[in-house]
Amino acid sequence: MLPEERKTTHRKEVSTLDHVVIRLAGDSGDGMQLAGLKFTTASVIFGNDISTFPDFPGEIRAPAGTLAGVSGFQIHFSSNIISTPGDELDALVVMNPAALRVNLADLKPNGILIVNQDTFSAKNLKKAGYNQNPLEDDSLRNFRVYPVSITTLNQTAVESEELTFKQINLTKNFFALGLISWLFDRPLTSTVEWIEEKFKHRPTIINANIKTLKAGYNYGETTELFPIQYHVPPAKMDPGLYKYISGNEALSLGLIAAANLAKKEIFYGAYPITPASDLLHELVKHKEFGIRVFQAEDEIAAIGSAIGASFGGLLGVAGTSGPGFSLMTEALGLAVITELPLVVINVQRAGPSTGMPTKPEQGDLLQALFGRNGESPLPVIAPQTPGDCFETAIEAVRIAMKYMTPVVILSDGFVANTIDPWKIPDISQYEQIEVQHPSKEILKGSERFYPYLRNENLVRPWAIPGTEGLEYRTGGLEKEDKTGGVSYDPLNHEKLVKTRAEKIRRITKDIQIQKVEGPKRGDLLVLSWGSTYGAAYTAAENMRKQGFSVSNANLKYLNPFPQNLEEILQSYEKILIPEMNLGQLQFLIQARYSIKTTGLAKVQGRPIQVREIQNKISTILGVE
Amino acid sequence: MKKSEQVLAPKDFATDLDVRWCPGCGDYSILANIKKTLPTLDIPKENIVFISGIGCSSRFPYYMNTYGMNTIHGRAPTFATGLKCSRPDLSVWVITGDGDGLSIGGNHLMHAMRRNVDIKILLFNNQIYGLTKGQYSPTSIFGKRTKSSPTGSLDYAVNPISWALGAEASFIARTVYSYGDHMREVLRRAADHKGTAFIEIYQNCLIFNDGTFKYATDKELRYDNILELKHGEPMVFGRDREKGIFLHGLTPKVIKYKEAGFTEYDLLIHDEYATEPTLAFFLSRMRHPHFPEPVGVFRAIQKETYDGMLEQSMREAIEARTKSFQELLHEGETWTVT
Incomplete structure (x- = not known):
């Protein structure tokens, strides 16, 4: 029966x-x-x-x-x-x-x-x-x-x-x-x-x-x-066709989607590492969608090969976790100074060093922003849910190619392994990603090609080998403005350092403005980032249901920040920042906006829980 | 690979950057010979890419009017691998040195060779760190006195050709910076080879290690100290070609074969195409001053390249594709919410 x-x-x-x-x-x-x-x-x-x-x-x-x-x-x-x-x-x-x-x-x-x-x-x-x-x-x-x-x-x-x-x-x-x-x-x-x-x-x-x-x-x-x-009766879900998906699967599918939208092949370089290996396993199954996968001898080779692919006109992507991300540091700096598009995925795990490989943490935020020698700014974005990993991958590819810059995706072991129902997106509803490679026409009759002559967004042209007349050299040495030749000129160096920084700053005009859930002004804002979204949202929502003025915002763009962020931060009496580290976003926010905030730091290799945030909110608001 | 439509000359490969090697550096001669070789290869200039790491040799790409990238220390083979695996239509050359390729980058050099990626690796070996001003390198001889080893280095030296053989590179050769014709011939052979080509080029650092290869470059000394390898020919050397290499058990010996009553055909015969690397390994162990040092092609065998196999698998997968990306998204267990 x-x-x-x-x-x-x-x-x-x-x-x-x-x-x-x-x-x-x-x-x-x-x-x-x-x-x-x-x-x-x-x-x-x-x-x-x-x-x-x-x-x-x-x-x-x-x-x-x-x-x-x-x-x-x-x-x-x-x-x-x-x-x-x-x-x-x-x-x-x-x-x-x-x-x-x-x-x-x-x-x-x-x-x-x-x-x-x-x-x-x-x-x-x-x-x-x-x-x-x-x-x-x-x-x-x-x-x-x-x-x-x-x-x-x-x-x-x-x-x-x-x-x-x-x-x-x-x-x-x-x-x-x-x-x-x-x-x-x-x-x-x-x-x-x-x-x-x-x-x-x-x-x-x-x-x-x-x-x-x-x-x-x-x-x-x-x-x-x-x-x-x-x-437990059925939920009222948004109608549509669903499947369930983990963050790592969604990131992989997002990369394939991006390849599709940009009509570009993707080169994925990786060395096995927990909890990022699932990306390698998933992507290698999809050669038919133009995904070239290379299992390198280490993470340095993984990112090196990806940058080589980008130099050749494919989109290079390298996936790893904390220790591997550390190994990629020097090459990331090269991608910054050469201004080549690249996406690096760091599925964060508890550190430092080998730490706790199977346990999640958000401890690599400051490393992603600042962990390179010299002034080497790059965009950093973080997915908030498994489904959002799909969107994040597409966004990272878009920014990398539009702005000729490496982009870091900060996922973590929590969002990577969480499995959620996912309403299957309709890819025809997504905007195509425009990519242009200059041809000899760009010379307009002159003999000289300027590989570092910039457009209105301060972006240089992505000339690729095989294009007659545009042969150029690039590399890790400081470039002469416009020509890309080697230059040790002091003022030239300062100009280029500032230009590269300004290029990244201006991306803020091209990203979604920060959304807030709950009242637009009020007593407390819970500001979370990445995978802490679920707990932060649920805690704030529970408090709202109890009649408290608690809002929440989850940062997806960690660099540059959304342009309306400062205004949002000034609209609340208090700000609580929960994160799986000792207060790295809090450090950034306080340094950038000179705003006092309260942190909720948790480094137990486990996600922050709703009740932990709720308890903290109650303490801040002085309620029992 | 695309054929060149234009007839190119060495000057077509010059850039407007001033070459900044020390006056008299061996690198000038290598640069000149590469510029002379490239026009003979029938490859369009825009399809050639030079990739380097860090060191004196690694400035090279800046002086070639092709596509080029001066990357980070020791990692040039990784960039070249990614590029060649993405763009098999390009002719990809790696320029490295004994420090860049064998010290910090030893791992990548080894893996590029064992994968048989179709790239050409030129290792300028001057047995010293030049750019950092004179410390001993992995190929410096044991006991070398330098700024960082004032009482003599304690490091046993790397043997680059043995290293390449151990990594199963499919084309391995050695030449000397001052051997114009020889170098160009070796470069042409490397360019024609399908697979990883590894060429060790002896190079003189005038400032920090002058005269290290005098035995090879001096017109007189050279006769007794260099053995020019030629496929299918006996290993003969000396001013009057009076000496040869004779295999005694498993040990090569130098003999004056004519005096000893032998003919050339009693000597070891070179075989570049031997499936097993045994002979090439013997040759790689023959070092100055105990033996004449072999120059030329040690080994040239055919095997599938990594990039070729990857490209083929990509094309096959793309041709065999039956589903759209949207259909891929719909794969697996799905359910409808109404």
Whole structure:
């Protein structure tokens, strides 16, 4: 009997909620990411708005049962439009003691805690650092604890199939998925279809996974353990065709879109690095759209090859994360002084140095703006949501080619891995990106080509090899104005330093003005940037609902700033800047506008939560 | 590659920038010979690109009226790789030196060669850091006394040809800055080669390392100290071509073969096209003063180039494309909200 057929015959109480945050956690090998994704698919098909965030361990194969090996997947699903993967958990499913220990702090008081009690052996408890079994010592009394023998129940469910011990173990995530699918009233259809497609040549595996999935579902329904089933009605989403997308996927698609809009091939140079490697994996699949991918020997070669490609008339793009971005520093300076178009993507992670590769941070803002020798300004932009990564990639390519400049995209491990529903854009609605390469005509009869003669935007022509009569040399030495020859003349140097800076400053006239959500003047503005948008927006919105004068603005353009930013900042009594670093945007804003602000710094390798911002707002406004 | 429609002359490759190498620098001769060679290659000037790193040699692109880029220290092969992989129609030349190419840029040099990117790498080897005013370089001989090694350097020297062989470059040659005809012939061979061509050019730094290659440049000394490699020919040298290279077990030996009662054909015969680099490696180990140093082409083999394979895969993918970008966006699990 399929669960859907029983919808009208609930025997248990059904409680309707408007949003729920759950997390599935277990050992890296327990399949929690997959179970989470399937739950997500069922939720979006059901019609909820969702936002998810995976939490991977740093080690590829940490020893089983240890704290280092815990992997989690968090899903926020709602009957309203949401913009974060959620703060505190309404429900937590843990497959072993280590997962309990790592995740319990995030569970709300009285939250649902489903525990695979089979794994709470003396050995596993010890590995997780428990002296006593928390299931027996009353330490979990503040939660609604549901001990379930997931391992045993799974074994029973699949015993009629001929599976090895290892294979049996691999199916237990589907039991857990079945159980929470019942608990939160999710249909199983999409998961069943996925299993049938995925294992289409292995009928035994199909049968086993489907059997245990349904066994988990039926267990929830029949056992006395769970008195209540929870229902989250569909959300009112903007009509259209949707898919779900991660920030990294959206950045990749955005680059392909930009190639399409500019009718240019893109050259992507990269060296594998977490959490940016997904860009490399995705882009290499799309040669047919003119994406040339080069896996370089290091990040220096990645950016060098990209600049070489740009010199040749393709659009060079280099993707990396913090440590790799540091290696790219010198070459970025070369792109600044040669004035070649280039896009560098830094999917930030917790630093300094190797830091915490799988954990997000926004610690590279000042490095992106200032981390080069000499005066070498360049545009910096940051995506705020997974969907916005698509738009950001297109915008970066547009600015790079229009202004002959390297552009840095500051993504981070949070927005890169967050999966959101995404209304599929109609590419025909986007403006084409105009690109021009001069031909011999530009000489107008004269013999001499001026590769650094500028247009009204102070932009030089993008002459490319193969063009007769425009042969020119460029490089890292200071250029003579207009001719591009080598010059050590003091006044020439000062003029060119100022010109390059002015060119970047003027881009402010060509970007969207800063938007504000909430009152245009008021008590408090929450000024966030990049991926902190979701939490900042939600916190401000919650405060507005409670009647407070709180607005929020999320900066996408970090350099140059939008031209109306100063006016906005002057329209509020107080300004709160939440960011995943020790106050880098705050530093910039205070230095630039001489405005006093309050920071909310969080550097835990985890995104800032809504309640943290809300608490800070309350403190600033002096409310309880 | 496009053929040149005009007949070009060396002067067509001159720029209006003053050449700023020290008077008497070996680089002048290399510049002159490259300017003489390019018009013979039948490649339009606008399709030639010189890319360099940092150092005396790396000023080179500024003095050539082609497209050019003077990049950052040691990284020229990366820019050249990106350019050639994006624009396979161009003739891309890398100008580097012993410090730029073998010290800071050793990694990139190695990877460009092992990928067999179709670029021509000219390494001007003067065994010294010139632009920074006279410190020992990776090719300086062990014990070299310089400003940064007043009691003699403790660094064992890099052997550039062995390095190139280890990285499996498909074309490897050596010439000397003062050998006009020889250098032009080697440059032409490199230009015609499909794949990475690596040429070590001995160059004299008049200021900081004068006379290092005297054994190779002096008209008299040269006879006994240089072995000119020619494919299919026995390895003979000396004023009267009386000496030759004889393989004794796995060790090359110099013998006066005529005195010893042998003929030329008992000597080692050069084979540029040998699939295995063994012979070329023997030759690369023959160093002054124990052996005559070989000049000419050590190795010239054919294998697919990285840029060629990438270009082909791009063309095939683009031709085989069945979907629009909009259709790509629609791929995967989708749902409609009404």
